[in-house]
Amino acid sequence: MTGIFEVDGFTWREIIILVLFAILFAWIASSFWIAVFGAVARFTRTNLLPLKPPSDSSAARTAILIPVYNEDVGRVFSGLRAIWESAGPDFDFYILSDSTNPANWVAEELEWQKLKLALGENARIYYRHRARNIGRKAGNIQDFCENWGQLYDYMVILDADSLMTGETLKTLVGLMDANPRAALIQAPAQLVGRHSLFSRIQQFASSVYGPIHGAGLAFLQGADGNYYGHNAIIRVHAFMQHCGLPKLPGKPPFGGEIMSHDFVEAAFLRRAGWEVWMTTDLGGSFEEPPPTLLDHLIRDRRWCQGNLQHLRIVFAQGLTLPSRLHLAMGIMSYVASPLWLMLLVVSAIDMILYVPPEAASYIGLEPSLAHSVSYAAQLVVLVLATLALLYVPKFLAVIAVLEDPARTRAHGGTGGLLKGLFWESLYSTLMAPIVMLQHSWYVLSILMGMATGWNAQTRSDRALPWDLVIRKFWPHTLVGLVATIILWWYAGGGFNWFVPLLAGMLLSIPLVVFSSSPLMGLWARKDGIFVVPSETRGLPVLDRAHALAGAHQELPRDARQLVLEDRAVRDLHLALLSGTPQPDQDARLGVLRAQAAQRETAGFSREDWTLLLSDSEGLRSLP
Amino acid sequence: MDSQSRQFESPLESHPIAAPLPCPRAMQPQTITVATPFSILGTLLMALLTVPRMLVMVPVLNRRRRA
Structure with missing residues (x-):
């Protein structure tokens, strides 16, 4: 090259x-x-x-x-x-x-208990949830x-x-x-x-x-x-x-x-x-x-x-x-x-x-034809090697x-x-x-x-739905389109080198959808x-x-609600919560406790649920 | 109580232990001297200075070993 x-x-x-x-x-x-x-x-x-080969027993x-x-x-x-x-x-x-999603957290606890009960005492399967x-x-x-x-x-x-x-x-x-x-x-x-x-x-x-x-x-x-x-x-x-x-x-x-x-x-x-x-x-x-x-x-x-x-x-x-x-x-x-x-x-x-060299050059004052040397062979070797x-x-x-x-x-x-x-x-x-x-x-x-x-x-x-893929991949298509127009107009014979790349960009949306x-x-x-x-x-x-x-x-109901409404689920959650630190007592936790006692949880955010489900004292006092 | 959720119901005393009792031991963060642009440049410069000298010394060392 x-x-x-x-x-x-x-x-x-x-x-x-x-x-x-x-x-x-x-x-x-x-x-x-x-x-x-x-x-x-x-x-x-x-x-x-x-x-060394593995031993038979360990x-x-x-x-x-x-x-x-x-x-x-x-x-x-x-x-x-x-x-x-x-x-x-x-x-x-x-x-x-x-898991930071409270619904996942509770669902994991329930699935773990179900698996333990299904496999019996022989199975040493443990579950640990990190608060942070x-x-x-x-x-x-x-x-x-x-x-x-x-x-x-x-x-x-x-x-x-x-x-x-x-x-x-x-x-x-x-x-x-x-x-x-x-x-x-x-x-x-x-x-x-x-x-x-x-x-x-x-x-x-x-x-x-x-x-x-x-x-x-x-x-x-x-x-x-x-x-x-x-x-x-x-x-x-x-x-x-x-x-x-x-x-x-x-x-x-x-x-x-x-x-x-x-x-x-x-x-x-x-x-x-x-x-x-x-x-x-x-x-x-x-x-x-x-x-x-x-x-x-x-x-x-x-x-x-x-x-x-x-x-x-x-x-x-x-x-x-x-x-x-x-x-x-x-x-x-x-x-x-x-x-x-x-x-x-x-x-x-x-x-x-690119400006091609002039067809003629001068030796002193005499014009002479330039020797045109082709590098096509080297280029082909380079492309084939790639x-x-x-x-x-x-x-x-x-x-x-x-x-x-x-x-x-x-x-x-x-x-x-x-x-x-x-x-x-x-x-x-x-x-x-x-x-x-x-x-x-x-x-x-x-x-x-x-x-x-x-x-x-x-x-x-x-x-994947078309609208989602169009939203995600329109920039790729646009880049392909602009590059195609520019190269088509200005790159002359060089355009063909870019065809496989341009095709990928232009076809990105259908390619992603169909695949x-x-x-x-x-x-x-x-x-x-x-x-x-x-x-x-x-x-x-x-x-x-x-x-x-x-x-x-699948769980019949929102796993988070089950902690409030199902005593057994709550007991399991509390048993698994033991040893984890109690969240800081603040005004928000007080409000959440009161709303949870009334089962008014419709407006709870993900963070609210996480706080409530980490609050073992509050959960224990729920009716 | 939702009757459908009873499939998960079990008495409290039957809850198996979630995990064995912890046996705590801290993992110490390893020391790592992170590269900066200057340290990379310095390493390259040192290599440029020392490697040719080392290469020049190779025949001398070989002769000494043979002797």
């Missing part, structure tokens, strides 16, 4: 293009090489977890932690019960609630460690939509027993269980491309692994000793509590000399993808802020080089978008302002699946697999510019100091596209969780 630009001398635009292109090319090359190493490891049957005590924050109560407890039934009574389960969400999810885990961590050798952290099989849990415990220097073993979660077209595409990508990428990472990082925040087993005493998170100086979004705590905790463990591993061949570790592109992007806003905050940490003293690389790759996965956008804008400007970096990992992953007939059948056969590869590549190509614009906005807004809150995720399938549809997902399933092993082979723990969630009975 340098050779092409230097023909008529560098312009400032060309220098910017060169720098941005070099950074982005290196970025996609890193993903490419991870996939290549993963493919080599797979094809040569390399042992990616060089640890005397260790392991807690399974499920932090929840205003989640769908039925889904959380269905998943928990499915895991418990798969794992047996050897594990202690903790539902660590940070200090430190968000990391603070929730820290609170568990500080209160009960000393009772356990290991803890397995799950997300609200995580599932793990009993066999996998027992193997992880055995591995920790046999390898006392291992502080954390991450079991990467495969995406399963959702039905919208978008989810199916994500599940297919996770099932086909995920193993190659995971194998590449495991091969390269060894004991310098990373932690993804859930579906991992952790040695409690190592975690308690080395993973207390500091507050970063300054205000959010770059200061304050560390949002993406997982990478930092892994870095701290490595700094202290503990091993952090990733197991790619174990299986039995699952989570559900976001149901729509909109939900995916909403989650990305929080992750983006968390990863950009790592800019403060990536150069911190004492971290190992691989830990810095993990942090840098997390940062780059979001910063790449604005860099790509800048590259496109500057390239377009350069294309528009395309290879983007798409060869997908082909390698498909070859790795095709090598195994059982896996191929589980993905819908060779035809289904190849059709899935084609449609997924098309969808991800169209989705890329939409995600680029959205991430660029996220990075810009964070740099301007706009911090995000902590909202519960939408995890259930939902077909959110469970019906489109069903059609794809019927055509044998985006089929994954959890559907074709069945997955007992997932099937059980879905069956329980399907049979789950």
Whole structure:
């Protein structure tokens, strides 16, 4: 590229293009090489977890932690019960609630009691609700460690939509027993269980491309692994000793509590000399993808802020080089978008302002024809190299699946697999510019100091309505429209280079609507596209969780009202409230008590309900 | 009382314990020297100054080791 630009001398635009292109090319090359190493490891049957094999039985005590924050109560407890039934009574389960919605809080208590009664005394399933969400999810885990961590050798952290099989849990415990220097073993979660077209595409990508990428990472990082925040087993005493998170100086979004705590905790463990591993061949570790592109992007806003905050940490003293690389790759996965956008804008400007060299030049006073040298061959090589970096990992992953007939059948056969590869590549190509614009906005807004809150995720399938999608994605369409008009008029033949990007932006609204549809997902399933092993082979723990969630009975009334109106519910709530501090006595609490006694709660706000439900004295005195 | 909510009803004494008795031990926040633009610049400058010197010294060290 340098050779092409230097023909008529560098312009400032060309220098910017060169720098941005070099950074982005290196970025996609890193993903490419991870996939290549993963493919080599797979094809040569390399042992990616060089640890002592797990012991058969374990005397260790392991807690399974499920932090929840205003989640769908039925889904959380269905998943928990499915895991418990798969794992047996050897594990202690903790539902660590940070729910701020009072209705969720009471519903969780009732579901917990129902589950305890259903499973009997054998089941050690505990429930804890925090009055204040200090430190968000990391603070929730820290609170568990500080209160009960000393009772356990290991803890397995799950997300609200995580599932793990009993066999996998027992193997992880055995591995920790046999390898006392291992502080954390991450079991990467495969995406399963959702039905919208978008989810199916994500599940297919996770099932086909995920193993190659995971194998590449495991091969390269060894004991310098990373932690993804859930579906991992952790040695409690190592975690308690080395993973207390500091507050970063300054205000959010770059200061304050560390949002993406997982990478930092892994870095701290490595700094202290503990091993952090990733197991790619174990299986039995699952989570559900976001149901729509909109939900995916909403989650990305929080992750983006968390990863950009790592800019403060990536150069911190004492971290190992691989830990810095993990942090840098997390940062780059979001910063790449604005860099790509800048590259496109500057390239377009350069294309528009480009003045071709004059057809004749002079040697002395004599005119002579300029030698026109074509750089088309170099340009084609450059474009082909870029395309290879983007798409060869997908082909390698498909070859790795095709090598195994059982896996191929589980993905819908060779035809289904190849059709899935084609449609997924098309969808991800169209989705890329939409995600680029959205991430660029996220990075810009964070740099301007706009911090995000902590909202519960939408995890259930939902077909997005047109009006909502139009409201959210009209800017993407407008950017696409304006760019199309400008490039069409001014970029000449260069316009064609931008067509795939412009198509993604122009089609963003229908693309988001149609991909959110469970019906489109069903059609794809019927055509044998985006089929994954959890559907074709069945997955007992997932099937059980879905069956329980399907049979789950919603509460007949507002759970908050039940505390006032149903003596048994109130007694349960008071029993679980014991030990938590009484809220400050103020005039507002007095008014709430009086209104609650009269059952005049229609005007209560969420904060009022939280205050009232935290007031054990007042609840006890209710008639 | 709402009769439908009786599915959750149970006598008070049958409420199982919500969690084991706490066994408190505080987690200490780890020290971390956060990077500033100046510290990053300083690190790069130090690397620029020290790495070439280290590279120049490599043959000398190798000769000493061989000797």
